[in-house]
Amino acid sequence: MYKRIVGKGHLPYAYLKIKLEFEDGALEPEIEAAMFKYFITQAIQSLHGEIGASHSVDVLKFRKRHLEAILRVSCSFLSKLWSSLTLVGNYKGQVCAFRVQQVSSHLMALSSNSRELNVS
Amino acid sequence: MANFMDFNVQISEKQHLAKTLAMAAKLGYSVAAVNHCAPSIDSIVKKKKKDKDYHAIPLPETLKVDAETLKNIMAGTKKFRQLSRFSTIMEDVAQLQKLNTPEIQAFDLVAVQPLTEKIFHVAVSSLKIDIITVDVTQKLPYPIKRPLINVALERGIYFEIQYSPAIRDSTSRKYMIANAQTLIRVCKGKNVIISSGCLKAMDLRGPHDVANLGLLFGMSQEQAKAAITTNCQSLLLHSESRKITKSTVGVVHKTKLEEKDKWIIEQNSANSKNKSESRLTDSESRKTDNDNSKSVKRVLDGRQSDDIIEVKKFKLDVKCMEANDIKSDVIK
Numbered sequence: 001m002y003k004r005i006v007g008k009g010h011l012p013y014a015y016l017k018i019k020l021e022f023e024d025g026a027l028e029p030e031i032e033a034a035m036f037k038y039f040i041t042q043a044i045q046s047l048h049g050e051i052g053a054s055h056s057v058d059v060l061k062f063r064k065r066h067l068e069a070i071l072r073v074s075c076s077f078l079s080k081l082w083s084s085l086t087l088v089g090n091y092k093g094q095v096c097a098f099r100v101q102q103v104s105s106h107l108m109a110l111s112s113n114s115r116e117l118n119v120s
Numbered sequence: 121m122a123n124f125m126d127f128n129v130q131i132s133e134k135q136h137l138a139k140t141l142a143m144a145a146k147l148g149y150s151v152a153a154v155n156h157c158a159p160s161i162d163s164i165v166k167k168k169k170k171d172k173d174y175h176a177i178p179l180p181e182t183l184k185v186d187a188e189t190l191k192n193i194m195a196g197t198k199k200f201r202q203l204s205r206f207s208t209i210m211e212d213v214a215q216l217q218k219l220n221t222p223e224i225q226a227f228d229l230v231a232v233q234p235l236t237e238k239i240f241h242v243a244v245s246s247l248k249i250d251i252i253t254v255d256v257t258q259k260l261p262y263p264i265k266r267p268l269i270n271v272a273l274e275r276g277i278y279f280e281i282q283y284s285p286a287i288r289d290s291t292s293r294k295y296m297i298a299n300a301q302t303l304i305r306v307c308k309g310k311n312v313i314i315s316s317g318c319l320k321a322m323d324l325r326g327p328h329d330v331a332n333l334g335l336l337f338g339m340s341q342e343q344a345k346a347a348i349t350t351n352c353q354s355l356l357l358h359s360e361s362r363k364i365t366k367s368t369v370g371v372v373h374k375t376k377l378e379e380k381d382k383w384i385i386e387q388n389s390a391n392s393k394n395k396s397e398s399r400l401t402d403s404e405s406r407k408t409d410n411d412n413s414k415s416v417k418r419v420l421d422g423r424q425s426d427d428i429i430e431v432k433k434f435k436l437d438v439k440c441m442e443a444n445d446i447k448s449d450v451i452k
Contacts, residue, residue, distance in 0.1 A: 023322050024139075046290065083336045086329040089287040095322045099147075100329055 011105040014078040015060075017113075018085065019099045020067040026094060033062040036069060039091065047084040057081060060107075070110060078103070122345070124327035125151040125352035127205065127229060127251070128282060128315035136320070138189045143321035145200045151352070153203035153229055155317075207231035207253060210239045220248060229359050231280065237262035244272045250359045251313070253280045254303055256296035269307045276358040278351060279303055282317030283325065283333060300337040309343035313351050
């Protein structure tokens, strides 16, 4: 019995669920969606320069209260975006960090997170 | 699932440290090493206590947070282990011998950051260490060459890249990327670990983020993941073996066994004859390096297993040959 599997290459987009964290007890600044995107674009530009900034990063959803967002990038640019998010260290002088919670090439997969399940 | 490890959490106040470790546990690390960094080894070894620069080497245990705090940290995660690590910066060949002191060797991990090519050479080829740190805050002071890397591969020494200075400022980010890429080009992505070197909890990044950072340095995906999982695991085994080199196996008659070791016989009498015999030959075969062991083995085979008692581990600083002579006398 043979089964023929045809790989069609990777999907065009990758989706990331990220959260911007500040230090415990520090006052979290209010960040608008536009500001949030600008912050990400700057992070990319500081690490990868003009070439990095030329790729488009879409913020699909932004939850202002939790500072959580869902980003969409082309698959080939994922590792560059991710590394620039990793090396972000401060927002306007305040210590902060991006926590990448989930990465997937299907948007649907971000609807739940198996790691946050509490098995009782 | 693989265990993620971070081998460089800088020592700080206990409260801060507990916070940092809690963050590490939360991000998914299962092992973290608390690092005591001595800027120069001269100041800590063989100096008079009156000296201003003197600071004693802390005991490995004092670096760690106490059991209760660890329990709080572990809440919610399955397991979390902390290790102790000693690291120093080397600029003079004369300092090298001082690393062999038992105080330093007692640490779970020993790391060195060489400043010249000569020291790099010695550190790779003959020092009793586990990790060689590559400075990421300035330009590499020496070229890294392939033949030396081969030696390091053979001895199981790993190269460490720290990422948290790069988060703090952009100059060291430049150097980190440059140095890391140079290192990985030369050693082809093998024998590299990526650790944080963090001072604060916010300098830590999740293990998957760090693995992705490895891609930026030119590693493949497997290598990047190995840099925080399997390489660290084998590093732990290497440090284990660093501590128990210069040990050997001996055979003693049961009448000559010391009082405190009597429990071994009691446990063994329950075992079958065959089992104890095979264990002896096993341990004997480890000493393949001299002829003596062969004769010892022959003697053993001819005897009844009840006469031969136990394989006992001696920690010896004298040469193995001497030890073997003693043992064969005992048997005859």
